[in-house]
Amino acid sequence: MAEKNRFSRLLKHLLAVAEMKNYTLAQQLRYDVSYISKWTSGQMIPPEKYAKKILQGISQSVVDSCSPEALAHLRQNYQVEAPEDLKLAILDNLEAEYEYVRELQNNTGVDVAPRTAFFPEMKLAQYAAKMKHPVLRRVSALDIVGVMDLFGMARDYQMRIAEGENKHLTKGMEFPDVHYSMLIDIQPGKMDPIRDTVFLVDLLERNSCIDFRLYGDSQAAGRAVFVVKDEYAISGMLFNRDQCLSVVISEDPANCDLLYRNLMEQCNRDRLLFRKSSMVEMLNQHIYIHSLLSLQQWWIVGHLTEHFLPDDLFEELLAQQAGDESLPDPAALRETHQLTRKVVEESNVRLLLYGTALYNLVVERELDFYNRKVQLTNRQVRRCLEYLLTLCRDHPGVRIKIVAGRLLPDVEFCTRHCLFLGDALSCLRLNGMHNNLYLIHRLDMRQAFEHTFESFWNNDSRTLVEDQSLVLANIEHVLGGVPGGEAEP
Secondary structure: OOOOOOOHHHHHHHHHHHHHOOHHHHHOOOOOOOHHHHHOOOOOOOOHHHHHHHHHHHHHHHHHHHHHHHHHHHHHHHHHOOHHHHHHHHHHHHHHHHHHHHHHHHOOOOOOOOOOEEEEEEEEEHHHHHHHHHHHHHOOOOOEEEOOOHHHHHHHHHHHHOOOOOOOOOOOEEEEHHHHHHHHOOOOOOOOOHHHHHHHHHHHHOOOEEEEEEOOOOHHEEEEEEEOOOOOEEEEEEOOOOOEEEEEEOOOHHHHHHHHHHOOOOOHHHOOOEOOOOOHHHHOOOOHHHHHOOOEEEEEOOOEEEHOHHHHHHHHHHHOOOOOOOOOOOOHHHHHHHHHHHHHHHOOOEEEEEEHHHHHHHOEEEEOOOOEEEEEEEEHHHHOOOOOOHHHOOOEEEEEEEEEOOOEEOOOOOOOOOOEEEOOOOEEOOOOOOOOOOEOOOOOHHHHHHHHHHHHOOOOOEEEEEHHHHHHHHHHHHHHHOOOOOOOO
């Protein structure tokens, strides 16, 4: 029997889960049942002209026909909860499989891809398109590895390829069973020490919804390899900044598994660029305190954190967290706060503070308290800003520059992220909810961030507000926009 195409297999699977007959779907789509039979048997796919409407109808019908047990199975498979999100996820899956089969038909005249295909050359735009395999829609569990010479590629393609085409993943959700390890070449001659460092932060943020790990080694030079364990692989040799040679595509499970395991052996701890952490780990294992024990501190702050709290406001917010068992006991957290305040007030701290962080504090009244978003009253917002003014006026070791625009003309460090650099330990705190804390794991990577910070700090454009009287005036201006008094908002 001929192998069925991917769209046919998916459709038949969905109907089986929903316990739907071809006849039932035909009635709901208002199509002759013979068409449904041909779609499920692989004899044909829906006509392109009506495909969108048909696939929407299939998704709607499947979800509406499912038993509670079947719905639970599908929600688990697609990692969604709400019925409308499930319909959209199934629709996305159907569209991906449909487009895959349609492209095969148009380009090769067949609707089932060969197990292995070879292309003597391929533009990176084509390579990026080939990476968009439908299997990536299966977000319940995926194991992916990439070996990519990202910085040997033209900038237009870097993020498209580095993301692994995960844009379909639902914003705000976490997909812990999607594992993606990437090995890149970060040799000094390859990386732009400023732009590419910012790029890596952006890459971490864009992949924060999955279990993403970034490694560095010269073995990635000249390579473009992307493998989904047991499912799919595309491998080529980077010839120049926008072209690959000798590209091999495989859907053979044995080949994909072998390639995956061989590449994962290269993704070891010594090559890890950023180590994921959590605030619980940082506090309980004293990593947080260790990060403060540096003679020099260089910080980029895109959102206000617990580092900038007077004692009275700290105590108020600590009381609000009473009962949170993931935090240390209050006495231990007080010790951490006291050390933090001592470092901020008495050490040499160079602080690049985004102006947007001040305005967002006022508008959203939200502060990052040990990686927990807490809502402040207007009075508490005022106390936070007043403390910043105190730091500027009374503590000469604290040098604050306000970032009022882009630090580089065509590159922007995300204005919501925070970077805490020290000669003992350095940490990234991204703005998102998931996988947002990273320790900079390797010396060469920390040096790259230090170089980036120095470039930002010494920026001679009008982007930076450097004069301390103007810094004070900026903070006072923001403070003036906050309603005063003890009344709650």
